[in-house]
Amino acid sequence: MAEEKKHTTKKNSFKELERLQAEQYKKNTDAVGSRVKGSLGTIGLISEIVELYFSRIVDVFLKLSAAPETPINNVEKEEEE
């Protein structure tokens, strides 16, 4: 290894370039991370809304689909008369 030339300068632009590229990668991955977190936040909000209103929505559907006030009984009464 002794025959390999040692650098006579402390500056190394190649290392500096590597550092800048690594920072760029970190920024990119952070951006992806925050987008994922944002999506998870939205999903969380939607699920909270669903949780809050789900029981009420079910109630409304049950009321809407409920049978009208005992029509069969009314028919029986009419027959008796």
Added chain:
Amino acid sequence: MINLLFPLLTKDIPKAMSDEDIVKEYLSTQNVAYFDVLYKRYSGKIFGKCISLLKDEEDAEDSVQEIFMKILLNMSKFSGKSRFSTWIYSITYNYCIDRIRRKKKDPSLLVEDLSNHDVPEDVDDVFLLEMEIGRLKVVLDEIPTKDRSILLMKYQDEMSIKEIGHLLDKSESAIKMKIKRAKQKFKKVYSEIYKEAV
């Protein structure tokens, strides 16, 4: 909560722990926290090499993930004879060069250049090492991939001639000649682009 469920995942690993020790711990415990430390230490550097060689940001990001998969799958093959960084950079260079070959982006990688037998002039290391970053990036992008990769190995990764020779399966004298030629090519391209500066 996650600490209670997955205590091993969130294990605190000393920052000063060497790569080689982390690899040993990972192999004996299979704890992904160790691998995560290696990912944090090297993903940016590997991305830098990928973008320098592939010249495409999206391609480079995909490559980082694939290279880390290779590292994960081959971790047990790391013998510890070389530095861990040298080992993963070897995987990175081989992967990128294969990827370029597959896409046939750079014909210089397909055949060995036998045309130039002249002894190249010696270019001072300081010329490359003290270059303004913007210019360095432009010139690196313009020179052939084989020259770019050998300059990155020598000046960015600070690999020894022996390590580069082992990686490229060439003799030490062949590597020295390749580095000389790459430096000469670099200076020629620099002179063409920045005529006023020469």
